[in-house]
Amino acid sequence: MKKNQLYLTLFLLLFSLVGKSQFGVEQDAPKGQVFVETDGSSYITGEQVWVNIRVTNAVSGKLMNAGHILYAALLDDAGVAMIQVRLKAENGMASGYVPLPSSLVSGIYLVTLLTGDPDISAPYKPILIVNPNRPPVRPRDSVVDYSTISKTTNSNLVIQPDNIQFEKRKKISINVDAGEAGSSLLSMTIRRRDSLENFADSLLSAVQITARQPGSAALASWEGMMIRARVYPSNGTTPAPNIRVFVSVTGTEARVGETVSDANGYIQFLLPLLYADAQLVFMPLHTDNNQYRVEFNPDPLEKVEGIRLPPLVIPNYLAGPIRNRMIDAQAQSSFRPEEKTSLAVINPDTTDFYGKPDKRYMLDDYTRFPNMEEVITEFVVEIKIRKSKDAVELLALNSPYKKFFEQPALVLIDGVPVTDIKQMLELDVLKFQSIDIVTHKFFVGKTSYPGIIHYKSYLGNLAGYTLPADAAVYSFEGAQLPKDYATPDYSKPADQHIPDFRNLLYWAPAMVTDNKGKKRVELYGGDLEGNYKITVNGISTSGKPLNGTASIDIK
Numbered sequence: 001m002k003k004n005q006l007y008l009t010l011f012l013l014l015f016s017l018v019g020k021s022q023f024g025v026e027q028d029a030p031k032g033q034v035f036v037e038t039d040g041s042s043y044i045t046g047e048q049v050w051v052n053i054r055v056t057n058a059v060s061g062k063l064m065n066a067g068h069i070l071y072a073a074l075l076d077d078a079g080v081a082m083i084q085v086r087l088k089a090e091n092g093m094a095s096g097y098v099p100l101p102s103s104l105v106s107g108i109y110l111v112t113l114l115t116g117d118p119d120i121s122a123p124y125k126p127i128l129i130v131n132p133n134r135p136p137v138r139p140r141d142s143v144v145d146y147s148t149i150s151k152t153t154n155s156n157l158v159i160q161p162d163n164i165q166f167e168k169r170k171k172i173s174i175n176v177d178a179g180e181a182g183s184s185l186l187s188m189t190i191r192r193r194d195s196l197e198n199f200a201d202s203l204l205s206a207v208q209i210t211a212r213q214p215g216s217a218a219l220a221s222w223e224g225m226m227i228r229a230r231v232y233p234s235n236g237t238t239p240a241p242n243i244r245v246f247v248s249v250t251g252t253e254a255r256v257g258e259t260v261s262d263a264n265g266y267i268q269f270l271l272p273l274l275y276a277d278a279q280l281v282f283m284p285l286h287t288d289n290n291q292y293r294v295e296f297n298p299d300p301l302e303k304v305e306g307i308r309l310p311p312l313v314i315p316n317y318l319a320g321p322i323r324n325r326m327i328d329a330q331a332q333s334s335f336r337p338e339e340k341t342s343l344a345v346i347n348p349d350t351t352d353f354y355g356k357p358d359k360r361y362m363l364d365d366y367t368r369f370p371n372m373e374e375v376i377t378e379f380v381v382e383i384k385i386r387k388s389k390d391a392v393e394l395l396a397l398n399s400p401y402k403k404f405f406e407q408p409a410l411v412l413i414d415g416v417p418v419t420d421i422k423q424m425l426e427l428d429v430l431k432f433q434s435i436d437i438v439t440h441k442f443f444v445g446k447t448s449y450p451g452i453i454h455y456k457s458y459l460g461n462l463a464g465y466t467l468p469a470d471a472a473v474y475s476f477e478g479a480q481l482p483k484d485y486a487t488p489d490y491s492k493p494a495d496q497h498i499p500d501f502r503n504l505l506y507w508a509p510a511m512v513t514d515n516k517g518k519k520r521v522e523l524y525g526g527d528l529e530g531n532y533k534i535t536v537n538g539i540s541t542s543g544k545p546l547n548g549t550a551s552i553d554i555k
Contacts, residue, residue, distance in 0.1 A: 032120035042200035045131040048097040052509035055092040061543025063092035070094040071114035079307030095509035124209035128200035136312040157548030178517035182541030190506040195321040234291035239265025244285040252460040254352040254415035258445035274478035328501040357436035396451025399439035405450035431463040500526035
């Protein structure tokens with residue numbers, strides 16, 4: 001018997017070791033490498049920086065999943081995050097744009113990915129931004145601490161335009177060969193090489209940044225959008241642990257979460273992917289007589305320490321090119337506004353967190369009674385009003401048992417929990433479109449609720465309901481809507497008479513070659529004469545980095 005037990009013990013031990021090796025339980029997670037690409041090196045405020053990001057396995061070179069949201073940031077010469085945008089990611093890839101407001105001072109800036117993961121190192125892509133109304137400021141400390149290592153890359157892509165010189169607005173065809181069979185992933189940029197772009201390339205080629213970003217749990221958005229906040233007593237500065245907090249996104253679709261603050265007062269929520277700007281409502285659900293407040297910083301990073309960039313001195317000979325670039329940008333904005341509004345078609349998730357309700361009342365299908373109490377009394381049979389001396393409560397029907405729950409339901413208006421039922425019943429009925437009712441027990445986080453009653457207004461703005469004093473409301477910028485770079489098609493007569501002052505002829509962050517590793521690209525030139533640089537980057541099916549350049553002239 002003991003011998004059999006010994007064999008069984010050895011077998012289980014061996015099985016556990018083999019299992020862990022096979023499934024990587026004890027293996028370190030693969031480290032990732034990040035590729036950050038911009039459409040150019042120099043910009044004027046008012047333009048957009050087009051950004052392309054890829055996250056690859058540091059060993060195999062192949063794309064790796066990095067979550068549904070990637071955070072791109074624009075850092076100034078001291079490492080301060082001036083702009084942060086949330087980009088929708090898929091299979092380790094994300095692309096979008098960073099707007100350049102007029103508040104930026106002329107200088108060298110860095111575009112990077114905020115990883116929040118010490119195992120994923122993100123590079124810093126330097127760019128030059130010129131604001132004619134805000135010249136660069138030379139720091140008092142004249143010591144410049146940066147590397148002067150030149151960057152060189154060996155081309156391994158074949159880029160072959162049909163010609164080296166094209167007339168204005170004529171079709172341009174380009175063949176790209178990845179050099180190996182299989183579908184390679186490529187990005188292509190075609191940008192005009194004016195004096196400002198050449199100056200920026202020369203200046204920035206010497207800048208190399210090695211500073212590491214601080215980790216942040218707020219960036220671990222693998223299944224949606226992770227947000228992080230902190231709970232304090234309303235009149236105190238010491239974080240409050242063990243406080244239940246309900247968070248919701250205002251709108252006609254209910255998106256909610258519930259959690260408890262940890263020992264340091266932190267709370268985290270995983271929200272579904274949001275595209276539009278929204279209002280987040282944090283509501284402490286405490287049982288004591290104290291009041292609490294929730295503080296939330298929507299931007300995950302404030303500063304990267306250890307960054308010092310050289311002071312910028314703009315040569316006088318660039319005054320003309322800068323002026324021309326401003327004119328080009330203004331003309332494009334005036335004559336071709338579609339370049340700023342060409343949004344890709346998406347199908348956002350419009351499902352409430354509870355899925356399909358057990359009963360939905362579209363109020364326009366019924367007689368409009370003067371107040372919500374009469375609406376419930378007259379035809380909403382799944383809701384029961386219970387009044388006492390101190391409170392008014394709404395009970396939901398417990399369908400499986402064909403009777404009402406004894407405890408009050410979770411009541412929402414536009415996704416926000418209602419704590420004052422009396423106030424809600426007195427709201428203008430004409431502002432509400434529907435009532436959703438969940439007639440069974442439902443879990444939100446670790447808390448179970450005896451049914452859900454959700455009132456939806458037409459505008460998704462709470463219909464005049466006043467939130468309690470300890471509710472905190474914050475603006476939250478959702479993920480950037482996917483946007484395609486618009487290029488004209490001069491085979492169509494409609495575009496023939498509109499000025500075309502594009503410095504960026506073409507931007508395609510994700511192109512896939514055929515099975516032979518080849519790709520043909522066709523586009524039309526613009527009205528600006530000059531030399532245009534074609535830049536192609538990517539990765540092959542085997543994970544090999546690909547890059548190459550070529551040039552064409554437009555006369």
